[in-house]
Amino acid sequence: MNYTERDTYGMYKGKSGAETGAGPGPELMGADTLVGNDVYNQSDDDLGDIKEIMLDMRSGKVAYAVMSFGGFLGMGEKLFAVPWSALTLDTENKRFVLNVDKEHLENAPGFDKDQWPDMADPQWTKEIHAYYGTESVADAERH
Numbered sequence: 001m002n003y004t005e006r007d008t009y010g011m012y013k014g015k016s017g018a019e020t021g022a023g024p025g026p027e028l029m030g031a032d033t034l035v036g037n038d039v040y041n042q043s044d045d046d047l048g049d050i051k052e053i054m055l056d057m058r059s060g061k062v063a064y065a066v067m068s069f070g071g072f073l074g075m076g077e078k079l080f081a082v083p084w085s086a087l088t089l090d091t092e093n094k095r096f097v098l099n100v101d102k103e104h105l106e107n108a109p110g111f112d113k114d115q116w117p118d119m120a121d122p123q124w125t126k127e128i129h130a131y132y133g134t135e136s137v138a139d140a141e142r143h
Contacts, residue, residue, distance in 0.1 A: 002094035003033040026091045038095040078110040083134040
């Protein structure tokens with residue numbers, strides 16, 4: 001599913017806002033329309049889809065996209081907190097791109113839907129950002 005299919009308010013109707021001068025996308029988008037979007041890598045492998053978007057309440061910025069990968073019909077799927085800065089919106093294909101291969105994602109620190117990590121833990125944050133080669137929201141603000 002993609003953001004145009006989840007657009008209950010008509011934000012992305014017709015052409016993109018950049019082409020028509022109307023509507024918020026793709027520079028500013030509704031979080032609810034992004035949940036459920038597919039995630040692919042640059043080799044065009046389907047990596048999963050976005051289940052949730054996590055906001056850093058201190059900065060007001062998006063910190064992570066919680067992504068599912070693996071399993072069948074929701075059984076055995078693993079969740080991953082992917083730093084928002086590791087994702088790129090592909091407006092042509094209406095999906096996100098994460099520049100990792102499937103093997104890298106399979107070995108990524110993940111979690112079960114019933115046992116979420118403490119995403120505010122500085123050590124957890126450091127490990128996740130090191131794995132994806134990104135900076136945390138707090139670190140990025142210091143630069």
